[in-house]
Amino acid sequence: MSARGAAWLLLGVLVAAAIVIAASQGGEATPSERARDLAAEIQCPECDGVSVEQSLAPTSRAIRADLRRRIAAGQSDDQIRQAYAERYGEAILLRPEGSGLGVLVWGLPVVLVIAGAGALVLASRRRRHEPLLHATDADEALVENIRGDRGTRERAE
Amino acid sequence: MKHPTRVIALAVAVIVLAFAVVLATQIGADPSADSKASALVGDRVPEFSVQTLDGDTVTHADLAGRAVIVNFWNSWCIPCHQELPALKRFYEAHAGETDFLMLGIVRDDTEDAVRDYVEAEGLEWVIGLDPGSEATLAFGTRGQPETFAVTPDGHVVAFQFGPATESILGRMLGEARR
Secondary structure (H helix, E strand, C coil): CCCCCCHHHHHHHHHHHHHHHHHCCCCCHHHHHHHHHHHHHCCCCCCCCCCCCCCCCHHHHHHHHHHHHHCCCCCHHHHHHHHHHHHCHHHHHHCCCCCCHHHHHHHHHHHHHHHHHHHHHHHHHHHCCCCCCCCCCCHHHHHHHHHHHHHHHHCCC | CHHHHHHHHHHHCEEEEEEEHHHHHCCCCCCCCCHHHCCCCEECCCCCCEECCCCCCCCCCCCCEEEEEEEECCCCHHHHHHHHHHHHHHHHHHHHCEEEEEEEEECCCCHHHHHHHHHCCCCCCCEEECCHHHHHCCCCCCCCCCEEEEECCCEEEEEEEECCCHHHHHHHHHHHHC
């Protein structure tokens, strides 16, 4: 591996380590924090594109109270999400679905960015290793002629 | 690989094309279809408990053995007012049937307002109050009026989003009895 390659690898490892450390420092959320986070993930059933956390609609108030009840009853966040998805359908969850079109919509841009970055890296490497212009047969013949002429002159001298 | 850049470009083009095809097939779908349907249809009726205006308690267990129409409504909702004449005619036509029950569950309203409205309109079917919205959420309602048909063995078989007509209610009752 070249020195440049090793530097990129080291940078990648450092970034990955930083992400892991940042993610692991979240700590345990309090019940009210969990309720607030879940309310932000659930769409107000009576409104368009507004979360339960943002909405003042009666159903949203009821859902916020229901979230607190469910958390107090010991339900996990996934169980609560699942319960709402079963009652209202997957569309009630504002987070992307883990399957189907949701994966495509959220995953495709990431795939395209990675593919684009890969294509840029490959293109730049090829450009670095390959000459910009290739010699044609006529160019080769011209060079041979010049070399032949120079050799003849040197021998004459 | 002779031309990796071209291969990647081709792969990206294929992905984008596939994405476009998937999106194109979604164009015909009604984006509000989910909000007009109920995920409850086909499932067992959810557990609930409401207090009636007479002071009794009605739970999901009390529905067993009867074809039930559950109507979510309240006194201030204009579409509910529009639906009321159909509900009255429908109830009068079926009130004498022993296997029939109609339950109105009040959604987001005060007890006094509901009592006044029920008395003024002469509503005779069972009216349940849901001050904590537990039944409202258990049925996954999004507003009012919304109507569910429940079979005698406790399955939700039909759902109406918005005002129901007499013929819609008749069809829903038929599905509950089938």
